[in-house]
Amino acid sequence: MSTIAARPESALMPKRHYANVKHSVASWLLTTDHKRIAILYLISITVFFAVGGFFASMIRLELLTPKGDLFDGDTYNKMFTLHGIIMIFFFLIPSIPAVLGNFLIPLMVGAKDLAFPKINLLSWYLYIIGGLLAVWALVKGGVDTGWTFYTPYSSTYAKTEVFLAVSAAFIAGFSSILTGLNFIVTIHKMRAPGLTWFRLPLFVWAHYATSLIQILGTPVVAITLVLVGVERIWGKGIFDPSLGGDPVLFQHLFWFYSHPAVYIMILPGMGVISEVITCFSRKRIFGYEFIAFSSLAIAIVGFLVWGHHMFVSTQSTYAGMVFSFLTFLVAVPSAIKVFNWTATLYKGEITFEAPMLYAFGFIGLFTIGGLTGLFLGAMATDIHFHDTYFVVAHFHYVMVGGMVMGFMCGLHFWWPKMTGRMYPATIASIAAIIVFIGFNLTFFPQFILGYLGMPRRYHEYAAEFQVLNVMSTAGASILGVGYAIPGFYFMWSLFFGPAAGPNPWGAKGLEWQTQSPPTTFNFDEGQPIVVEEAYAYSIGGSESVS
């Protein structure tokens, strides 16, 4: 790769690349190029993030005061429901896989495209159709069931657009399934010569595990949502207590997917962290096999713990016990990863670019979020914490502190690859720090709120909870600023950023061996041949590129 880095400056910004081969709108909307589809996804998830973030801001504004003075109850309920549905199904689940995974997996395995380019495009369209349905539900008056759609509220009592929302999630689910299918086939069948399983970047391993969950979990929630939809339209149905139906069965089926889904929402982030930590410590990853297999372990054992969302649901105590035990076990592979990333720093040659700052942020915040997950996995403490702000804090720590940080981390890391241009480094680092501070101020007080007993999904609350809520709202405004800044400098960088060259960070991995941005078929010089293991950084770091 050093040969590539030594190219003259003028060659840094290639004349021809995937984004400028054709310019028409149709050439984008009908593209089968995984890189262009990734960009389509990037744009669409950013829009949904902004919508979800808007609802978050409204939630926080309402909670500034104990009285429900800004919105009425119904409006508030719709807002947190749409916030949850949009953030989860339309932002976080597709975030890293469909944007970075789509863009990078073929590059990382040395392929020209994903195995099924047309299906890849189809999954974007499914995602958009689902998204439009969600927006339609929003315009027609919203949904107010919470993102968990618990029956019988969702199936019988809610007077809002549940059917539309359920269809939206259903369709988005198939988008996610098809993405996973594409990744698995690509990883199995399209690796470059010499790229054995244990030479794969950990990012690819993480996506392999994620894809397994997407394929085996998502259909279950799909059929469950169908059942809710049928019950709503038919008037009689499967979870209907008046027929002897069991509303708790819905919860089993829902969480059979939705717990594993939280790992869809973290594993890709973990993959990103493995890439970034090694690159900016210029060092081999510590314990490659352990990290690779812990991804698989999380994906598999993650399917066995869903009942921990149901400890107080009148689920059998004995079943709860089994689920609690497995929940504690599934924490171990995550612990392994955290320790291995930390150990990777040892004797490295560490620099603190923006992606690295996000990576540090990820490790710290994910650790807090994960450890508080154990408080919830323990049955004794969960009876107090269930459905309080403690849970809200837990999942924002893992999802926002973990995955969104991971997404920002990856976006900053591969932005030069995707666009061929750099962004202003200092501003980026400052934004990372603002996000970190704002995040903690927003969500840490919520742990205490939860312990004090403030239930979630409350639009009015007891007066003594106000101080902590005000802190949280203040934090959210800082957080919002932190997220908006990258929006500006990324736009700026698209037009005015200095050319990045193929490998601005001096990173290893096949994606850095081709020009930035890559051409349509990724490797113009023919399929690359791999002779090294992943992360073959020279350990002492003498060779670093500045």
Place this chain on the structure above:
Amino acid sequence: MAQHVVPPSTYVKVFGGLTILMILTVVMAFFNLGVLNPVVALTIAILKALLIVLFFMNVKYSSKLTMIFVACGFFWLLIMFFLIMPDYISREWLTPAIPW
């Protein structure tokens, strides 16, 4: 992929097997075997599914990888059954009070 062409004679034999199993399952349903009835019915269904998967769907002649994924699909289904059922079976255990 070295495409394995299964001769029609195999297909016909498999079909014969399927037919016999089908007749068997209908006949068995009319005998009172108590709890064994569903067990027999399901065993036969599984055998039929196996025949179809292995021969009609060529899994017997395909790569290990395919076999693993096929097995995975069914295995995950079992996970779902085996972890949902304990809830329903043991719910009553705690009422009226815990045994210990």
Place this chain on the structure above:
Amino acid sequence: MSHSSDSLVAHHFEDIEQQNESAVLGMWLFLGQEIMFFGGLFAVYLVYRFKYPDAWAAGSTDLDITLGTFNTVVLLVSSLTMAMGVWSAQTGRQKSLIRYLLATLVLGSTFLVVKFFEYKHKWDYHHVPGPSFSFQSEHFPNAAESNVQLFYTLYFIMTGMHALHMVIGAGLLIWLIVLAWKGKFGPHNFMKVELTGFYWHFVDIVWVFLFPLLYLINRHH
């Protein structure tokens, strides 16, 4: 590269083998997804059958076993014709391919027609869940009407979901027949037939389980 002239290989694959293997693996993953999709329904079935054995027996004995068995035979034969269709494609028998595909299509449609009459029968007897549902069982006095209604809800959803898959399968068959008629298949190009075959057999397997689970409970009464 030499193979790029070979129109059967898409641009991003190295050779036909890689392309075919990918297609097969992709199809199996899709079927894995389908297993879980139907699996959710089977889990519901399992839980409620466990809770309401009598209602299940009552509802089941009221289904038409003759039609159910007939349909099972129809589907099994259609699987055979489908398999023979794949074999015809593999061995380049153009005419017999079209014939087998047509046979499969006809059998599939037969299944759907029979299913339609079963549904209609339920409708006439007020066995369709809803306000007008009514059910009396002589053999199973313990079966509460509401729970039997639950059985029928599940019956309709499961068989309906299965029938929907059949309809999709029939659509795929028509598409294949058109392609076959245009002479698109041959010993080196039969992936579409084979994969549709996988799908068709899978739908058959679902029925193999639905049949005993829905029609054959406590028939000895």
Place this chain on the structure above:
Amino acid sequence: MPNVQIAPEQASTIAPQIDLVLYVLTGLSVFFFFAVCAVLVFLAIRYRKGTKVNRTIVDPHAGTALELTWTIIPTIMAIAMFFWATVVFFQYSRIPDDAMEVLVTGKQWMWKIQHPNGKREINELHVPVGVPVKLTMTSEDVIHSFFVPAFRVKRDVLPGRYSNLWFEPTKTGTYHLFCAEYCGTDHSRMVGQVVVMEPEDYQRWLAGEFTAVPAASAGEQLFTKLGCVTCHEGNSPRGPALKDVFGKEVQLQTGEIVLADEDYIRESILNPQAKLVAGYPPLMPTFQNQIKEQDIFTLINYIKSMKDDQESGSQS
């Protein structure tokens, strides 16, 4: 700046136990968090680019021992925490036999509460201190959840089924009662308070300004009004006598033996065909949709009290 509380009151016997688990978990978490952070920061500073430190790694593949250590230690700690927390939870699940029973009905968006003597209240629960209280709960519509943070108890309240919860208050005072399961528009207003009183005060409160008919006689009235008497009492009863049924085992037509608890009685009323008593024809009509949850409670209470009458009768 107003006072910020960081811990809720502990007002039940289970609260300190749960808090103890919580403190230990917190301790462990703080330890792990700071350990990870400390190492991270230390390494990041020491090995930052440009420092003159020894960076040669002798054996890049060493570390399996380390790897195993940090796999096994967390595993053991996790399992230990699991056991402890589970034991505490089981203690909480076991309802003392001598608990005083209060009936709770959740309804969008209020809590309806009924005391053993038939006294009813809404969104308030008065209980005596130092006495175990058992709640038998059901919902008329969607799922709710009964949550008293000061007691550290919470349990979902489902339609079509009874769920139980118990606590023993240790401190008099007024505590929050929340609905913790999202249930629609006014979920956040489905709140109330639990008033813990000295037992004497509680007795006075129970007796005072209390006009409602006592539960048992209310039950008797219902029993007559709904026509239960026609079959279950009198000279030629068509159904089984209900005296003494509650808490006993009943033989069904199928040969099965079931325990006659609240859920069973409820099912007998709403869905009589589901569990037929051996030796009786399926005569009993269903009362589904004709009777409110609270009235079912009243009937159950009445059926229970029939048994109590007999017992006290035989004692005297």
